[in-house]
Amino acid sequence: xxxxAPLMENGFSSPRNESFPAGLRVLVVDDDPxxxxxxxxxxxxxxxxxxxxGLAREALKLLRERKDGYDIVISDVNMPxxxxxxxxxxxxxxxxLPVLMMSVDGETSRVMxxxxxxxxxxxxxxxxxxxxxxxxxxxxxxxxxxxxxIESHDSFDGIQISINxxxxxxxxxxxxxxxxxxxxxxxxxxNKHDDVGDHSxxxxxxxxxxxxxxxxxxxxxxQIGFDSKYExxxxxxxxxMNVPWLTRENVASHLQKYRLYLSRLQKENDLKASFxxxxxxxxxxxxxxxxxxxxxxxxxxxNDVPNxxxxxxxxxxxxxxxxxxxxxxxxxxxxxESTDTKSTLxxxxxxxxxxxxxxMSFDHSFASLDSEVNYTAIPAQYSWSEAPQFKEEHKPLxxxxxxxxxxxxxxxxxxxxxPLQSASSITSGLSVTGREICGPEKIKPLYAQFNGNHVSLxxxxxxxxxxxxxxxxxxxxxxQSFEPISTAISGMKPQGFNLSCITDFESCQRNLISATxxxxxxxxxxxxxxxxxxxxxxxNFELPNxxxxxxxxxxxxxxxxxxxxxxxxxxxxxxxxxxxYPIVDQGLFLS
Amino acid sequence: MDGVVQLQKQLVDYSASxxxxxxxxxxxxxxxxxxxxxxxxxxxxxxxxxxxxxERLLNELGKALEQQTVDFKKVDAHVHQLKGSSSSxxxxxxxxxxxxxxxxxxxxxxxxxxxxxxxxxxxxSLVKTKLETLFKLERQLIxxxxxxxx
Numbered sequence: 188x189x190x191x192a193p194l195m196e197n198g199f200s201s202p203r204n205e206s207f208p209a210g211l212r213v214l215v216v217d218d219d220p221x222x223x224x225x226x227x228x229x230x231x232x233x234x235x236x237x238x239x240x241g242l243a244r245e246a247l248k249l250l251r252e253r254k255d256g257y258d259i260v261i262s263d264v265n266m267p268x269x270x271x272x273x274x275x276x277x278x279x280x281x282x283x284l285p286v287l288m289m290s291v292d293g294e295t296s297r298v299m300x301x302x303x304x305x306x307x308x309x310x311x312x313x314x315x316x317x318x319x320x321x322x323x324x325x326x327x328x329x330x331x332x333x334x335x336x337i338e339s340h341d342s343f344d345g346i347q348i349s350i351n352x353x354x355x356x357x358x359x360x361x362x363x364x365x366x367x368x369x370x371x372x373x374x375x376x377x378n379k380h381d382d383v384g385d386h387s388x389x390x391x392x393x394x395x396x397x398x399x400x401x402x403x404x405x406x407x408x409x410q411i412g413f414d415s416k417y418e419x420x421x422x423x424x425x426x427x428m429n430v431p432w433l434t435r436e437n438v439a440s441h442l443q444k445y446r447l448y449l450s451r452l453q454k455e456n457d458l459k460a461s462f463x464x465x466x467x468x469x470x471x472x473x474x475x476x477x478x479x480x481x482x483x484x485x486x487x488x489x490n491d492v493p494n495x496x497x498x499x500x501x502x503x504x505x506x507x508x509x510x511x512x513x514x515x516x517x518x519x520x521x522x523x524e525s526t527d528t529k530s531t532l533x534x535x536x537x538x539x540x541x542x543x544x545x546x547m548s549f550d551h552s553f554a555s556l557d558s559e560v561n562y563t564a565i566p567a568q569y570s571w572s573e574a575p576q577f578k579e580e581h582k583p584l585x586x587x588x589x590x591x592x593x594x595x596x597x598x599x600x601x602x603x604x605x606p607l608q609s610a611s612s613i614t615s616g617l618s619v620t621g622r623e624i625c626g627p628e629k630i631k632p633l634y635a636q637f638n639g640n641h642v643s644l645x646x647x648x649x650x651x652x653x654x655x656x657x658x659x660x661x662x663x664x665x666x667q668s669f670e671p672i673s674t675a676i677s678g679m680k681p682q683g684f685n686l687s688c689i690t691d692f693e694s695c696q697r698n699l700i701s702a703t704x705x706x707x708x709x710x711x712x713x714x715x716x717x718x719x720x721x722x723x724x725x726x727n728f729e730l731p732n733x734x735x736x737x738x739x740x741x742x743x744x745x746x747x748x749x750x751x752x753x754x755x756x757x758x759x760x761x762x763x764x765x766x767x768y769p770i771v772d773q774g775l776f777l778s
Numbered sequence: 779m780d781g782v783v784q785l786q787k788q789l790v791d792y793s794a795s796x797x798x799x800x801x802x803x804x805x806x807x808x809x810x811x812x813x814x815x816x817x818x819x820x821x822x823x824x825x826x827x828x829x830x831x832x833e834r835l836l837n838e839l840g841k842a843l844e845q846q847t848v849d850f851k852k853v854d855a856h857v858h859q860l861k862g863s864s865s866s867x868x869x870x871x872x873x874x875x876x877x878x879x880x881x882x883x884x885x886x887x888x889x890x891x892x893x894x895x896x897x898x899x900x901x902x903s904l905v906k907t908k909l910e911t912l913f914k915l916e917r918q919l920i921x922x923x924x925x926x927x928x
Contacts (some may be wrong), residue, residue: 218859219831219859219862219863219866220827220830220831221824221827221828221831221863221866221867222862222863222866224823224824224827225809225812225824225866228812228817228820229812232812263862265855265858265859265862290862291858291861291862291865291873292858292861312862312865312866313805313808313865313866313868315808316808316811316812
């Protein structure tokens with residue numbers, strides 16, 4: 188199925204292509220009616236297509252309704268219903284649109300916060316026309332990065348990967364949809380700029396990450412993780428996967444998403460932990476639709492998860508109100524297309540790494556947990572078989588997260604390490620060794636031992652692992668990460684069980700989750716994850732409390748333990764002293 | 779016509795004085811430049827919005843500062859909004875006063891805040907009156923068949 192034609196037509200009605208930047212679709216969000224009117228007028232004078240909004244929530248709603256309806260968002264920092272920075276994060280994560288912040292307050296700290304949250308620019312009021320005239324550059328830049336990102340991979344050779352929308356779960360479909368959007372954007376961009384990029388290669392189609400494919404991916408990641416902590420890269424994964432039609436670029440973007448997912452889970456975990464447990468009852472036990480095999484309700488049924496579920500009270504998760512459905516697609520796009528963010532991330536990496544090693548405490552404020560933490564947790568889930576991989580790549584983790592979630596990288600990092608360690612400890616307690624857990628298949632038995640509650644966690648993934656639905660999957664991932672831990676914990680008799688490890692793990696998880704939450708807020712699934720986290724957290728916090736049996740979400744369990752075990756095995760040392768973040772997800776995060 | 783020329787001069791002079799006295803700044807010019815045939819009342823509309831919003835904020839400020847225990851965060855938020863609002867039309871003096879006002883908020887100084895509020899109210903009334911006069915002059919000029927010089 189060729190997406191070119193539909194891509195171009197799809198929702199692409201504005202004349203952007205022809206007369207860029209004229210017709211640029213701008214969404215302006217400001218609670219000040221005077222400024223809203225002025226900005227609208229100014230932007231119209233720039234020949235842009237303007238939509239104004241007085242409330243952040245309304246803006247998000249508009250954005251979600253028309254996933255591809257806007258090119259750029261300009262938002263004020265101070266708004267009554269939602270902090271502008273939060274909005275910024277959401278937009279970045281879900282829609283991956285460039286966001287400009289504006290304020291009458293030009294204090295360095297504010298500006299810095301804006302940049303940290305991923306703002307493309309920070310405008311000071313009063314804003315002049317000339318400043319607005321050039322905002323198109325942010326849109327253009329993003330497109331270029333996308334294209335460069337795609338073209339930088341070898342796979343640009345006309346490999347047409349058809350998207351099996353029909354086979355995919357909702358998430359998968361969403362994924363495809365999003366992919367199309369990004370592909371479309373690329374196409375559109377390339378069409379406009381002939382001199383840019385390589386037109387000889389056909390447009391790449393988005394790959395649908397089926398459960399099988401994903402499992403191969405996870406397996407490959409884990410495998411790599413085993414060998415070298417810091418070398419998990421798309422190329423290697425691709426080689427290991429041995430899927431002829433898959434391109435390195437596909438793997439790279441999938442890896443990115445995976446990392447984000449992990450970090451999100453972790454964040455949720457953290458959040459949960461910080462919030463004192465999640466309401467288990469709130470976790471919807473849905474079918475892991477399309478999520479990475481997350482059995483728990485988290486998967487795919489974002490819609491099911493009540494927005495209110497998320498109890499990240501601390502965290503300002505607007506996600507709760509968000510309609511996760513919409514996010515799936517966006518998330519995907521965001522993940523795969525956030526080249527810009529990626530660059531942002533890189534910059535942040537160094538920090539997280541350092542912090543990570545230094546902080547083992549998991550009562551770090553998860554709200555601001557950086558993605559690193561999340562990554563660790565998440566990767567675990569994905570690669571069930573790769574628990575040992577925690578170590579390696581913190582970096583990639585950080586990167587993804589930073590860029591993706593735009594979470595302020597702070598302190599999260601350290602958390603990551605913890606979970607891994609705890610995971611390690613858990614593993615030791617368990618009879619399951621990381622290596623054994625390779626692959627979902629292995630995990631199954633693991634789960635079985637752990638807990639009757641954990642239903643076939645491993646296999647559920649089958650359905651879930653289709654294209655890494657950003658939203659649902661992330662949720663799932665999150666859940667999964669938690670679950671496994673709990674499962675592992677519950678399954679294991681505390682002997683040799685390092686509760687502290689778990690705690691760390693949980694904290695990491697939480698961090699991960701909370702970190703991810705920020706970004707994934709809109710995902711209801713996150714809520715579910717939180718739930719898991721809660722479980723985990725409760726466990727962690729009181730070390731001796733290793734009862735994960737209340738994991739109602741099998742999905743979590745399945746995923747979680749697997750990687751926990753792996754981690755544990757690989758990191759048998761005290762979880763706290765491993766500055767390296769165990770590679771939860773082989774190289775996903777670490778590289 | 780002399781009448782029109784007169785009116786025009788009057789308008790120009792008056793407008794210039796507002797800038798000279800620092801009541802209005804460059805932003806107001808920007809607004810005027812944005813006005814065009816498709817939106818001939820743009821400036822008046824924007825300024826009206828400003829009046830509405832400001833009066834609301836000033837009321838809120840008054841109420842907040844009258845409380846037994848003053849919620850300075852809230853006061854600060856209102857002042858911040860007022861600052862943003864005044865910056866939108868170029869009400870320079872009001873905007874500048876807001877800066878000092880915020881400092882008092884940070885210091886949790888009720889007296890200081892009340893004093894600032896008085897000053898802000900005064901400046902706001904002034905700019906409101908001046909702008910209303912300006913618009914009146916513009917209307918007179920247009921009614922007399924003249925056009926507003928850019």
